[in-house]
Amino acid sequence: MANIALNTVCNRSCSYCFAVNDHEQHKQKEMSLEEFTSTLRWLKGSGMKEVRLLGGEPTLHSRFNEIVELVLDEGMNALIFSGGIIPARAMEVLIAAPANRLSLLINVIRPGEEARLEKIQQQLFAQLGPKIIPGINIPVPGIDLHFILDWFQSYNFQKTVRLGIAHPIYRGNNQFLHPRHYREVGRRVTEFGEAAQARGIHLEFDCGWVPCMFPEGAMSKLNLTPNDVGLRCNPIVDILPGGDAISCFALANLEALSVREFQNVGELRQRFTVLQEPDRPLTLFRECDACAWRARGECSGGCLSGSLRRLRSKNRGVEQVDPPK
Amino acid sequence: MRTVKITPGVEWSVERYELLLRKPGGEFDRIGYPQAAIWDLLSRNYDWNETVKMMVHIAGLNAESAEALVAESIQTWKAKGLLI
Numbered sequence: 001m002a003n004i005a006l007n008t009v010c011n012r013s014c015s016y017c018f019a020v021n022d023h024e025q026h027k028q029k030e031m032s033l034e035e036f037t038s039t040l041r042w043l044k045g046s047g048m049k050e051v052r053l054l055g056g057e058p059t060l061h062s063r064f065n066e067i068v069e070l071v072l073d074e075g076m077n078a079l080i081f082s083g084g085i086i087p088a089r090a091m092e093v094l095i096a097a098p099a100n101r102l103s104l105l106i107n108v109i110r111p112g113e114e115a116r117l118e119k120i121q122q123q124l125f126a127q128l129g130p131k132i133i134p135g136i137n138i139p140v141p142g143i144d145l146h147f148i149l150d151w152f153q154s155y156n157f158q159k160t161v162r163l164g165i166a167h168p169i170y171r172g173n174n175q176f177l178h179p180r181h182y183r184e185v186g187r188r189v190t191e192f193g194e195a196a197q198a199r200g201i202h203l204e205f206d207c208g209w210v211p212c213m214f215p216e217g218a219m220s221k222l223n224l225t226p227n228d229v230g231l232r233c234n235p236i237v238d239i240l241p242g243g244d245a246i247s248c249f250a251l252a253n254l255e256a257l258s259v260r261e262f263q264n265v266g267e268l269r270q271r272f273t274v275l276q277e278p279d280r281p282l283t284l285f286r287e288c289d290a291c292a293w294r295a296r297g298e299c300s301g302g303c304l305s306g307s308l309r310r311l312r313s314k315n316r317g318v319e320q321v322d323p324p325k
Numbered sequence: 326m327r328t329v330k331i332t333p334g335v336e337w338s339v340e341r342y343e344l345l346l347r348k349p350g351g352e353f354d355r356i357g358y359p360q361a362a363i364w365d366l367l368s369r370n371y372d373w374n375e376t377v378k379m380m381v382h383i384a385g386l387n388a389e390s391a392e393a394l395v396a397e398s399i400q401t402w403k404a405k406g407l408l409i
Contacts, residue, residue, distance in 0.1 A: 278351040282338060289340045311336035311347065312368070 002048065002237040002245075002265045003081070004039055006031050006067065007056040012083040012117065014107070015175040016139035016166035018249040019056065030061050031241040037070060039239055039259065044074055046264035054081035054238075059090035068093045068102070078102045081135075084109065084121040091127065099131050105162060108134045111147055129155035133204075139166035141181035145192040152201055161196060163189060164206035170305040171253045179284050179306060186213030193222045207232045207248070208303035210284065211293045230299035235272035237265055247272040250305035282307040329399060329408045331368060339365070346407060354405060359384040360398045367399075367408075 005019065007030035031039075043051060051071050059082055061067060071078045078097070084106040086094070094102065109121050125132060134148055134157055148161055165185070168176040177185065193203050203222060209229035211219055219229075235247040244256040245268055255275060262268040283294070283301030293299035301307060334349030344361040346354040356364055362383045366376045373395070380391040402408045 278353070279347075281345055281353050282347075283340075286338070286340045289342050307338075310338040312338065313334075313336045 001052070002043060002046075002239060002269075003052040003054050004031070004036065004043075004239045005054050005056065005241055006036070006058040006061040006064070007241060009060050010055060010057040010083060011060065011085045012057070012107075012114070014083070014137070016137060018167060018169050018172070018174055018176075018252075019054070020169070020172070020174065028241040030056075031243075033063050033066060035241075035243050036067055039243065040070060040074060040076070042259060043265060044076060046266060048076070048265065050077040050079055052079045052081065057083050057085065059086045059094075064090045065093040068097060072097060072101055080104045081107070083107050084124050085117055086124055091124075094128060094131070097131075103131055103133055103158065104128060105133045105135050108136050108148065110136070110143065125151065125155040125157075129157055131158075133158050133160050133162055135162040135164060135206075137164045137166050138185055139175045139177055141177070141184040141188075143185075143188070145188065146195060149195060149199060149201070152199065159200055160202045160204050162204040162206060163209075165208050165303075167208050167250045167303045167305055168309055169249070169253065170251050170308050176306075179302070182210065182213035186218070187215055190215055190218040190222065193218075197222070205229055205232065207234075207236070208306070210302045211299055212285075212287075212291060226293075226298035230293060233300055233302065233304050235269045235276070237269050237272070247276065248305075250303065251276075276304060279304060279308065282310065284310070286310075329367075329403065332407055332409050335407055337364070337368075348406065354407065360394070363395055363398045364402075 009029060010017070040051060053067070055061070058064065058080055068078055078101065080102070082104055094104065106121070106124070109118050111118070132155065134151065136143075136145060136148065151157065152159065166174070166176045168174065196203055205228050209232060211226065211230045214224075214229075237245050237247065238249055239245045239259055240256070243259055245259050246252045246256050247254065257268060257271060259268065262271065280300070282304070283289070284303060284306050288294050288301045291299065294301060332349070335346060337344050337346040339361075342357065344356040344364055346356065348354065359380065363376060363380060366379055371379065376395050377388065377391045380386060380395060381388055384391065384394065386394065399408060
């Protein structure tokens, strides 16, 4: 798995967005077609069958239609991460692409979240429903997720909903779900998950969920394994518009590597893993060192970016007087 | 009077049973309790007398033992490069 960030421009302004960082290469507005073509072939050479396109808003890329056609011509499938406000010209290629070759993971606008854009997104759902996997990002506790269930029937979405925790950008300032709210979110997700399962809808979890946030017994009720939650903080590899790669957007300010220096994506991911290894003793909660999930190797301690936030430093010049002689 | 400072670049996180310290080079060290409490007090700018007094209460030591524990801890951390 690896993602290609086609561009940095977006037509939404989500407060929790973590695709915003100071990396020099991320200041480049969009990836050139040449860069994309060579990255695509590199990914194909790495054995990848699916290309994941994100941004910014990837459909705003000036050559988005050509990019999608290139992916399909290479015999690869496309998964497009979008905010769901898609320009008309990009709709042409999205409508034309076969449903078994192209899917869209849409960051759903919750009722009342951005009233101005809600209707536009609903029109998209009506046009592309069967190609859509709805995704909901959770930046605050107390979000009722049930609204999405009826939309599966209304718009004939794919039978999966992807849930994401809004994670902090390391040395960034985006809105994120504070770990103190994880348990409340876990409780709500469990209730929602049971209702979703009753309708045959599968829950897919983005990175950084941890088993301790769910009520006792919820993991088995929702058929969750440590690979779904707990062990999901690994280098994803996001390739930036300039061609460099970062481990993930949350850790974009940590280090970037040049894709060209690696034979394949597996080698690149391995390098990020090695670079992050020294920080892996860090965990999201202070209680992690007494946690049974972690002791059993079923949880790695949550999002590394969130864990790094717990580090305190003393650059404020605190002094301690030595003992009297 | 000499002073000690936490070495610039040293970062730490408070865990349930210990402190995890990351040195500027990325290497980790651990401090268990009750010494972790000394580190915490030190980072909060407590002076020598206040630190010893607090350790009497936190660790249930007499003043002499608390003073010895604080002195030994500071010496160890200086030797490890955690303090300068």
